[in-house]
Amino acid sequence: MNDHPGKSPDHLTINVTHRDDPVFEVTQADAFASVRKYPNIVVRGPLFGLAAQGRGERPRWRLLGELDTGFPQMARDELNSHLWFKAKDDTEDRVVRRSLLKAVARLEKDPVNEVTADGVRYRIVRADEFARIGDSRLEPPRATDPDEDGWDLDAPDPSRTKGFVVDHAAAVGLAEGIDRAGLLQLSYTADRFPDDVRADSQRALTTHPGVVLLPTTFRVVERKELSWSMVTGQYATPQGARRALVHHLTRPVPQLPDLPDMPELPAWMKVDEKEQAIHDRAAKKFMARRRPNELIVRGRRYEVVRVERVMRIGPDGPEKPRPSDTDDYGPSQIHPLMDEEGNITYSS
Template sequence: MRDHHKQYSSPDHLTIRVAHRDDPVSQVTELDAFRSGQRYPDIVVRGPLFGCAVQTPGDRPRWRLLGELDAGYPQDARDELNSYLWYYAKDRAGDHRERRRLLDGVARLEKKRIDELTVGRDRYRVVRADEFARIGDGALEPPRATDHPEDDHWDLEKKNPPSDAEGFVVDHAAEVQLTNGLERLALRENVYRSERFPADVLADSRRALHTHPGLVLLPPAFRVLEREPESWSMFLAKQFPTPQAARRGLVHHLTRSVPMVREIPGLESEYSERDVEVFAKAAERFMRQRGANELRARGRTFHIVRVERMMRIGPDGPEPPRPSDQDHQEPTKIHPTMDEWGNLSYDD
């Protein structure tokens, strides 16, 4: 029977296991996802984001994300991996031999565009995922009621909670609820189609259907977008881990960043004194509304938007950067030189 199972079962990167959960939280989350899917049935793909993943002997064949997966370019993610290995060598290496192995990886990342390397028994990879938002009747999906309701404070000085993507285990065959499984099936054949994409980008997108035919949805994140007359634009470049963190980010920018920029000597600001006053009052009104996702001020409209990321999976794990992904930055030395005993040198 065991051999029969191996012969006829699907490989992990093609298997989607759906499990029904009876607990109240799961049922409410499923209902929320179902209703959102009806109201926002289409998607708008923004483009790729990059991050780092590790596969350890205990995790295989699964991979685990090392960070938030929000880098705009592959080299940004390589630099994140560079820093991860350097600090691991500095603070957590078990002995000088392990530190030497980690620093050898750092040295390689300082000189070459490397998307995968092995350090000891661990495999590290730069990975990509496409960010998208759901849309219906011209409106982008706002946060759902079940998205982190526990984070509801307005303390702008308090550190945001960690991202759900950090430490996320990329396991295509892990059990998921019905809506997640259906969404993955619906998105699995998704490719770039717009004429605005160059031919090599379109070709790489089609090729990925065969090289990495599986698909995993990462935990959602949240952004602050501005509604333009015919489109949407990114108002804050940062990705936020919760809806309330995005709201705090918007308030912080309007009430602290905007006035601070105006006070920098010799720097011409796009904002007037009147802008500062109006933004401050609009932010006060915004904070008095529990769970508000829209702020209007000075003829501008800002929205808190829920975004998702789909990661393609192949027989050997998550998809790395594609040849057509924009990758113009060069590797560089980021940290001081460290020897295998942990001594730092600042001379070079």
């Protein structure tokens, strides 16, 4: 039986297109070559963030941040702050401010995953982070990934995730279309995942049968004998991750002010000067290379790897946190009280 006569719903549509564009052709060829070289995937786990759906005849969900937190409550706190500052800075309308603050009050008390304020739906959304692997090596950045060459360690990292429109039916190239089709049945099956996590993952294949790939990010990992451990957070470009590795090697302890009453640092926080000199030399050699993706220091192997995120989509949009997605803490008041006039009450 055809459950969807005529046009398929957007959350089930993968719209593949072709562009007569040399850059598009090279990017597609690079993607196909990479998938052949790194044919398998390793799932790290879920990440959480914020999305908003505005008004309109066919409104799309749009990501409001980086989608890089490891717990749903961290994303709820992020939403709490987003709405509180909108009420403080973005409106003089008492009705609008009242609506925003009502949503804030609810987020302070209950672990809710969706609120509506001023006619906009806000949702806590999840995605699974994964990397491709082949011959026991995680995939490095591709030649066609957006990149740059600066080494300013204090340069801000650009964002390709914030503002991303979650549109399952948007046209994509053949390589991404094939990737998404291959991810449709992705679920947690390994024994290392608890039973409830595996059950929720299997259930999501039915409740949220579509998938969207979010903008690629990059991390530095340390390769060990049988595993990898994360060294840095996610970055929008490979160079951002490379700078983070140099920062990790050359700035291991925050610079503390030189005050007369400053207590002595504990032993575990002190830097071994000889060890630091080795790290500084390694970082200097690393920076002398153009777009390096690997560094070995004192037997420790650091790699810049390409990380992807897949978001499941259902009839009502992006997937929310699952019952088995756990939190270390619950909701709380994180900003001072504000009234509909914009007056803020600071507790004494």
